[in-house]
Amino acid sequence: MTAISKRCGGMQASPIRKLVPLANAAKARGTSVYHLNIGQPDIPTPEGYWNALKKSLPEVLAYGPSQGLQLLREAISTYYSRSGISIDKDEIIITTGGSEAVFFAFMVTCDHGDEVICFEPFYTNYNGFATMAGVKLVPVTSAVENGFHLPEVDEIESKITDKTRAILICSPNNPTGTVLSLDELQTLSSIVRKHDLYLLSDEVYRDFVFDGGSHLSTLELPEIEDRVIVMDSISKRFSSCGARLGNMISRNKAIMDAALKLGQARLCPPTLAQYGAAWIYHHLTDNYYDDILTTYQNRRDVLIEELSEVDGIFFLKPEGAFYATIRLPVKDADRFASWMLTDFQFEGETTMVAPAAGFYATPGLGLNQIRIAFVLSDEKMRKALRVLKEGLKVYVD
Amino acid sequence: MTAISKRCGGMQASPIRKLVPLANAAKARGTSVYHLNIGQPDIPTPEGYWNALKKSLPEVLAYGPSQGLQLLREAISTYYSRSGISIDKDEIIITTGGSEAVFFAFMVTCDHGDEVICFEPFYTNYNGFATMAGVKLVPVTSAVENGFHLPEVDEIESKITDKTRAILICSPNNPTGTVLSLDELQTLSSIVRKHDLYLLSDEVYRDFVFDGGSHLSTLELPEIEDRVIVMDSISKRFSSCGARLGNMISRNKAIMDAALKLGQARLCPPTLAQYGAAWIYHHLTDNYYDDILTTYQNRRDVLIEELSEVDGIFFLKPEGAFYATIRLPVKDADRFASWMLTDFQFEGETTMVAPAAGFYATPGLGLNQIRIAFVLSDEKMRKALRVLKEGLKVYVD
Numbered sequence: 001m002t003a004i005s006k007r008c009g010g011m012q013a014s015p016i017r018k019l020v021p022l023a024n025a026a027k028a029r030g031t032s033v034y035h036l037n038i039g040q041p042d043i044p045t046p047e048g049y050w051n052a053l054k055k056s057l058p059e060v061l062a063y064g065p066s067q068g069l070q071l072l073r074e075a076i077s078t079y080y081s082r083s084g085i086s087i088d089k090d091e092i093i094i095t096t097g098g099s100e101a102v103f104f105a106f107m108v109t110c111d112h113g114d115e116v117i118c119f120e121p122f123y124t125n126y127n128g129f130a131t132m133a134g135v136k137l138v139p140v141t142s143a144v145e146n147g148f149h150l151p152e153v154d155e156i157e158s159k160i161t162d163k164t165r166a167i168l169i170c171s172p173n174n175p176t177g178t179v180l181s182l183d184e185l186q187t188l189s190s191i192v193r194k195h196d197l198y199l200l201s202d203e204v205y206r207d208f209v210f211d212g213g214s215h216l217s218t219l220e221l222p223e224i225e226d227r228v229i230v231m232d233s234i235s236k237r238f239s240s241c242g243a244r245l246g247n248m249i250s251r252n253k254a255i256m257d258a259a260l261k262l263g264q265a266r267l268c269p270p271t272l273a274q275y276g277a278a279w280i281y282h283h284l285t286d287n288y289y290d291d292i293l294t295t296y297q298n299r300r301d302v303l304i305e306e307l308s309e310v311d312g313i314f315f316l317k318p319e320g321a322f323y324a325t326i327r328l329p330v331k332d333a334d335r336f337a338s339w340m341l342t343d344f345q346f347e348g349e350t351t352m353v354a355p356a357a358g359f360y361a362t363p364g365l366g367l368n369q370i371r372i373a374f375v376l377s378d379e380k381m382r383k384a385l386r387v388l389k390e391g392l393k394v395y396v397d
Numbered sequence: 398m399t400a401i402s403k404r405c406g407g408m409q410a411s412p413i414r415k416l417v418p419l420a421n422a423a424k425a426r427g428t429s430v431y432h433l434n435i436g437q438p439d440i441p442t443p444e445g446y447w448n449a450l451k452k453s454l455p456e457v458l459a460y461g462p463s464q465g466l467q468l469l470r471e472a473i474s475t476y477y478s479r480s481g482i483s484i485d486k487d488e489i490i491i492t493t494g495g496s497e498a499v500f501f502a503f504m505v506t507c508d509h510g511d512e513v514i515c516f517e518p519f520y521t522n523y524n525g526f527a528t529m530a531g532v533k534l535v536p537v538t539s540a541v542e543n544g545f546h547l548p549e550v551d552e553i554e555s556k557i558t559d560k561t562r563a564i565l566i567c568s569p570n571n572p573t574g575t576v577l578s579l580d581e582l583q584t585l586s587s588i589v590r591k592h593d594l595y596l597l598s599d600e601v602y603r604d605f606v607f608d609g610g611s612h613l614s615t616l617e618l619p620e621i622e623d624r625v626i627v628m629d630s631i632s633k634r635f636s637s638c639g640a641r642l643g644n645m646i647s648r649n650k651a652i653m654d655a656a657l658k659l660g661q662a663r664l665c666p667p668t669l670a671q672y673g674a675a676w677i678y679h680h681l682t683d684n685y686y687d688d689i690l691t692t693y694q695n696r697r698d699v700l701i702e703e704l705s706e707v708d709g710i711f712f713l714k715p716e717g718a719f720y721a722t723i724r725l726p727v728k729d730a731d732r733f734a735s736w737m738l739t740d741f742q743f744e745g746e747t748t749m750v751a752p753a754a755g756f757y758a759t760p761g762l763g764l765n766q767i768r769i770a771f772v773l774s775d776e777k778m779r780k781a782l783r784v785l786k787e788g789l790k791v792y793v794d
Binding site: 011064 | 399400401402403404405406408409410411414437438439440441442446447450451454455456457458459460461463493494496497500504505506507508509511522524525526528529530531562593594595624636637638639640641651652655656657658659661662663664665666667668669670
């Protein structure tokens, strides 16, 4: 029988999802499982989203425009203007999730075999989109010791070849919670200008910056406005992961024209969800953003309280998003995460975490690290982390 | 400034969409435009779809499973069982529109630079997905003179190289309305076995077969059950283009495992629309399918009545779907279609059609052909076609 493609044969199944059967087996044995392993917010989707959607039910659920509804693109433009960022509706294409925005960004900047530099650990699914687009991700390693901030310029530049087309960043970061500073963005700006590259910027978590900080968008770097492509999504901001709505933003007209051709091939993003999203962008008040930010920051503080004083555990305070990547006193965090599900329970409970090795492209890195997502209430977070600590006490490497 | 990718630079903008500004200008001048140019059904989305959706609004619009909701996959399995076709829910992956099913099918069967044979004229967007997947579409020309049925086996086999991985078909066909016979499917079955290929089968229009015929699915060819990948969508069947829900079906486990890895990268198809779709698959009765089929068949009959006796116009009776590709007595149908919008009106009305050259991959073919979509009521169809005939009377080549 003819084989499947080599590129799909070589793709890894999701490193988190392979633990799912173990979690299911634990539940079947009567053990409750705290899920700190996945970035699925527990915060309710805003009421107004559902109302806007119910009011918009058409007679025929027709194709929308390939670039997305004008209503929604205008709403996003307004959202940015509140941060003093001027983006025209025609500099925005609505995508099917942030996922499609990443794929489009790779497609429009790279030909098959081209390279994109990214900082590991990084969001695992970049690998999938790189495979789809035939792009090689070239990792530059960032370190838990300095809170996963940018490595030295020399180290970044040493990875640039004549195949390099772009640098990919994510700030606030999944899986580390790191927020890049203005200095760091300016460093990246110099590099992309010097080497004639694009800067692909995943800003999905831009509303989640802790401790009174505010997010610096790559859209605020006028000297590289032609080189920046922002990839965004409503999934986390509005607790709407299942809507599958994101967007791609660029002030480079050639880039937007190319992205629109890709958009025309797949016809349009989901029509109905766009009405709900347009409502959200227009109507959510500062209170909504403040509340959700406080919620995540409090959970982050629970994480610090519970884990920062524990012997052998190391991480710097996450500055944003709702993740932390943490070094554990174990040799193989993948084995530990499995063991927590297969062999451990504390008072009938256990905790599921994501082994961090899956977020690194370089083999052998991150073996003793895990990623934690703050997607449970303070009280549950606290319990989940206590169970984790109990596990660490008795786990034998 | 660094350029965009060559692959996107080389993509054509949609040949239909480039006429849209001309149609808009005509409307601005006060001319009404009949749209026979796009496959957007005018038939209402079933009421129950909206009800099911409203009943399913969750507190958190969360990610669903990457392979789609079990509820929907079971409903599709039941739908097939009504046609005597046995498909397990795990042989189905829910995709974001039929679009994603086509992209996934290319990705799992082909590596970059591999070839897929398809019969021109074909659905233009296959080009876009082929570009995304780095696949070369190799056209075999079918002819209006024999109703766009399969060319001779020799002609098909002459295009097979050591890069060929699959043959792509669409039956009932967009843009021709042709339905492949059992004989033709068996011919294709022999070819794919002889040359060790996959058969990628777009069956989006499977419920629309006219004149009492019934659709033969490639899933009913047991001798190639490991080689068949079906791509389907609810867009046309349930008048739900904007839902962006389709599916990919295969009995080949390696293919489904590979497709699931692609599915995991993009997380999930739209969650909410799946509840509506599951309801539709379960609850629509034979009456619904009969009514919708009768509607399209009547429109097809209007087309025959209005155009088949016109001097210089040639086409065979469309057997299914809701399209016809028609030869006109003009040299350049693209110029004619533009002229209808820019320079012609009859009693304040004009008609927009799709020039067929865009559906051919071989340059110079189909120049005197157009595609018509039967997506207006009988009465409007009749008026639109009469306006078209008036245009042909006065048009100077």
